[in-house]
Amino acid sequence: MxxxxxxxxxxxxxxxxxxxxxxxxxxxxxxxxxxxxxxxxxxxxxxxxxxxxxxxxxxxxxxxxxxxxxxxxxxxxxxxxxxxxxxxxxxxxxxxxxxxxxxxxxxxxxxxxxxxxRFAEARVETFSLDDEVSLILSADDSYFLHVPETSTAIMLSGDEADVQIDGGESYLFEGIEQHISVRSLTSTSASLILVKVTFSPSS
Missing domain, CATH: 2.60.120.10 (Jelly Rolls)
Structure with missing residues (x-):
């Protein structure tokens, strides 16, 4: 999803x-x-x-x-x-x-x-998108991308059509194995917060 x-x-x-x-x-x-x-x-x-x-x-x-x-x-x-x-x-x-x-x-x-x-752990990373960033998503984990409201828009590119994510918007991946890339849509560096949720084997 x-x-x-x-x-x-x-x-x-x-x-x-x-x-x-x-x-x-x-x-x-x-x-x-x-x-x-x-x-x-x-x-x-x-x-x-x-x-x-x-x-x-x-x-x-x-x-x-x-x-x-x-x-x-x-x-x-x-x-x-x-x-x-x-x-x-x-x-x-x-x-x-x-x-x-x-x-x-x-x-x-x-x-x-x-x-x-008890069931999962979360890792949070922040990026200043001066250059394109590539991410490999695992189907076993959930990924949440958020562009802060004060940031310029980003372009998310994956296996399907490109998606523009404006400031204040987010994108959620669950149960999907995919290689994606994100980049700023302007010459100004955009900001991105990436949350990766990894589930415990017993969950």
Missing amino acids: KKHLKQSDYKSMPWKNGLGTTVELAVCVHEMGVEDGPFLWRISIASVSEDGAFSHFPNIDRNLTILQGRGMVLEVAGFDDLRLDQPLQSVCFSGEADVVARLHDGPITDFNVMVDR
């Missing part, structure tokens, strides 16, 4: 702790029989306008990438602070942890990847 996701496809929903909202870009729910997890994986974008505590997500590993703003510090109980100082910088932490966000200077927008570690 593959799907071009536009901003009209996303869903706005309240934060688990009730202190704000997030825009859900894509979600994969658990199969029947898993009742103690809200999802297998979820990808979203959130705006943080003030300091505050993060929601708790048991069994979930989280990856957070800055999209816009001057950054923030995440105070993680029992661990060193995690600093985010520039766009496309990422950090990882446990969903069970007590985490408090301290903004550097004004609101930020971040890209969130959450995955149930």
Whole structure:
């Protein structure tokens, strides 16, 4: 399955702790029989306008990438602070942890990847597309490509027709083995976030 996701496809929903909202870009729910997890994986974008505590997500590993703003510090109980100082910088932490966000200077927008570690793991890579980037997709994994809203458009080329992905849009590949390439559509370097979800053998 593959799907071009536009901003009209996303869903706005309240934060688990009730202190704000997030825009859900894509979600994969658990199969029947898993009742103690809200999802297998979820990808979203959130705006943080003030300091505050993060929601708790048991069994979930989280990856957070800055999209816009001057950054923030995440105070993680029992661990060193995690600093985010520039766009496309990422950090990882446990969903069970007590985490408090301290903004550097004004609101930020971040890209969130959450995955149930009991069944899968997620890897997040960011690219500045000065040159064409080639990617080999495995049918065993899921891949989510996101072009930040502030980026110029990219062209995705694969086994079928080329697809233009504008800023703020995404593309999802599931169960497809394919060799694709991505490049900026202008002389300006485009940005790309790639999420690869690898499933555990038992999942």
